[in-house]
Amino acid sequence: MPPPLFLTVVGGPLTSLFCVDYDCNQSTFFGYMGLTAALVFGNFGAAYGTAKSGVGVCSAVVLKPELLFKSIIPIVMAGILGIYGLIVAVLFTGDIKETMPEDLATGNCAYTVFKGYKQLGAGLCCGLSSLASGLAIGVVGDAAVRANAQKDMVVGMILILIFAEALGLFGFIVAIVVNLG
Numbered sequence: 001m002p003p004p005l006f007l008t009v010v011g012g013p014l015t016s017l018f019c020v021d022y023d024c025n026q027s028t029f030f031g032y033m034g035l036t037a038a039l040v041f042g043n044f045g046a047a048y049g050t051a052k053s054g055v056g057v058c059s060a061v062v063l064k065p066e067l068l069f070k071s072i073i074p075i076v077m078a079g080i081l082g083i084y085g086l087i088v089a090v091l092f093t094g095d096i097k098e099t100m101p102e103d104l105a106t107g108n109c110a111y112t113v114f115k116g117y118k119q120l121g122a123g124l125c126c127g128l129s130s131l132a133s134g135l136a137i138g139v140v141g142d143a144a145v146r147a148n149a150q151k152d153m154v155v156g157m158i159l160i161l162i163f164a165e166a167l168g169l170f171g172f173i174v175a176i177v178v179n180l181g
Contacts, residue, residue, distance in 0.1 A: 042085020045134020129171020
C-alpha cells in the first residue's frame, strides 16, 4: 500500500493539511531550464554558424588559398554566440539558491517562482536570439566567403556579419537586464 500523500494534523480548533511529498525547490527547475536554454541554444547557433561558414571557407580557399585568414571571420563571430550562452548560464547559476523546508514554513524563500520564471524567460531570450544569429551568420558567412573568393568584398561581408551578430548580442543584453531587474 503506498504511503499517504497528506498528513492531517489537528491543532486546537483548526485542522491543517501538510503535503508530505512537497518539494519547496520546484521553482529552481525553471531557473535551471533558463540557463540550459541559454547555453544549449547558444551553442546550437554557434555550431551551425561555424559548420555552414566552414563549408564556404573550404570551397573558397581551394580557389584562393591566400584568403584563408580573411575567410575565418564568420567562424569566429559564430563562436562568440556560444560565449553569450555560457556567460548567462554562469550568472544564473549564482542566483539559484536552495530553500529549506524550515525557511518555507517561516515564509523565507531563497528562490521564488517569480525568479525562476524570470530566469527561464531570460535564458530563452539569450538562447533563441543566439540560435537565430547563428543561422544568419552561417548562411551569410557561407555565401559571402564564396563570393569574396571571386571578387574582393570583405567590407560588405563584415558589415552583414556584424548585423547578424547583433541579433545574438541583443538577446544577451536583454537576458542580463531581465535577470537583474
